[in-house]
Amino acid sequence: MKGLGITVNEHLLIHQKESPAATGRFTKLLSELIFSAKIISKEVNKAGLVDILGFTGEINVQGEQVRKLDDFANRVLIYRMQRTGVLCAMATEENADIIEVPEDMPRGDYILIFDPLDGSSNIDVNINIGTIFSIHRKISDRPYVSLEDFLRRGSEQIAAGYFLYGPSTVLVYTTGNGVNGFTLDPSVGEFLLSHQNITIPEAGKIYSVNEAYTCYWDERTKKVVNYFKNSVIEGGRPYTARYIGSFVADFHRNLLHGGIFMYPADSKDPAKPRGKLRLLCEVAPMAFIAEQAGGAATDGEQRILDIKASALHERVPLFIGSKMDVEKATEIMQGK
Ligand code: P6P
Numbered sequence: 058m059k060g061l062g063i064t065v066n067e068h069l070l071i072h073q074k075e076s077p078a079a080t081g082r083f084t085k086l087l088s089e090l091i092f093s094a095k096i097i098s099k100e101v102n103k104a105g106l107v108d109i110l111g112f113t114g115e116i117n118v119q120g121e122q123v124r125k126l127d128d129f130a131n132r133v134l135i136y137r138m139q140r141t142g143v144l145c146a147m148a149t150e151e152n153a154d155i156i157e158v159p160e161d162m163p164r165g166d167y168i169l170i171f172d173p174l175d176g177s178s179n180i181d182v183n184i185n186i187g188t189i190f191s192i193h194r195k196i197s198d199r200p201y202v203s204l205e206d207f208l209r210r211g212s213e214q215i216a217a218g219y220f221l222y223g224p225s226t227v228l229v230y231t232t233g234n235g236v237n238g239f240t241l242d243p244s245v246g247e248f249l250l251s252h253q254n255i256t257i258p259e260a261g262k263i264y265s266v267n268e269a270y271t272c273y274w275d276e277r278t279k280k281v282v283n284y285f286k287n288s289v290i291e292g293g294r295p296y297t298a299r300y301i302g303s304f305v306a307d308f309h310r311n312l313l314h315g316g317i318f319m320y321p322a323d324s325k326d327p328a329k330p331r332g333k334l335r336l337l338c339e340v341a342p343m344a345f346i347a348e349q350a351g352g353a354a355t356d357g358e359q360r361i362l363d364i365k366a367s368a369l370h371e372r373v374p375l376f377i378g379s380k381m382d383v384e385k386a387t388e389i390m391q392g393k
Pocket residue numbers: 175176177178267302303304305333
């Protein structure tokens with residue numbers, strides 16, 4: 058019937074045979090992620106009205122001050138995802154170590170890695186923020202979970218996605234068979250299919266990078282940014298700059314409209330020479346989505362999805378978005 062949208066679960070059932078990952082257990086996992094996101098979305102949408110803004114006074118493993126909403130989102134996801142019965146362990150950007158599902162709870166062989174609330178520096182000023190998730194299957198045949206089960210290549214992901222909390226709450230995810238977007242209809246509390254088979258334009262008109270760090274970049278990085286900043290074609294300028302400072306929001310805009318997002322290596326923080334974004338909980342899931350939508354993602358040298366993580370909170374430089382733009386940036390970074 059026209060006007061009745063397709064829910065996420067209906068979409069999963071329709072496409073279950075096409076996506077080996079889209080099993081009943083995966084549906085259960087995604088449903089619990091969706092329920093968690095609905096809880097988080099409700100708090101985000103009333104953040105200015107209740108005492109959920111500001112800081113908890115703690116410092117997370119990233120050395121960042123933990124915001125109350127970050128902590129809330131992290132606790133909701135850990136609590137709910139532990140009870141799905143299909144996970145054996147998880148890792149979150151907020152916690153130093155992996156979190157095994159307690160022995161007294163039903164367990165499965167899925168592994169979940171997530172950033173509970175990315176872009177949290179924007180929370181207090183009402184700018185879009187998001188939850189990013191990555192799903193792997195346990196590989197070791199040992200009864201217990203080890204760090205080795207987490208230090209994987211992005212190409213091994215079973216699924217990846219994000220929730221974007223903004224004017225509407227949007228879910229975008231892939232199970233390796235294209236990318237689809239769903240928008241939460243608060244009146245019925247369901248995510249309805251709103252962006253079917255998302256395809257990122259081959260070449261974009263947007264470049265996203267924090268140019269305040271120019272003085273910290275190497276010469277090749279400066280050359281890349283100058284290419285997008287100063288390209289001229291007949292009829293004017295091919296690119297415009299857009300940078301929200303919230304990765305999920307910047308990525309989502311470029312995914313739909315085309316463009317490149319860059320967070321290059323820089324020398325501003327000796328503790329983070331390879332840039333700020335985390336491979337496992339931010340970069341690899343977005344790279345999976347970008348490639349499934351016909352785009353690309355590299356660290357300036359190699360394909361993101363080929364990088365085998367060497368540490369749980371490893372950071373990597375990132376060039377992600379429209380295929381032609383990422384290829385151009387990577388060529389320049391490689392000195393071609
Ligand atoms: P900068 C948010 O804190 C975040 O991790 C990403 O969401 C965002 O893209 C990036 O940091 C912004 O970092 O250094 O430009 O403020």
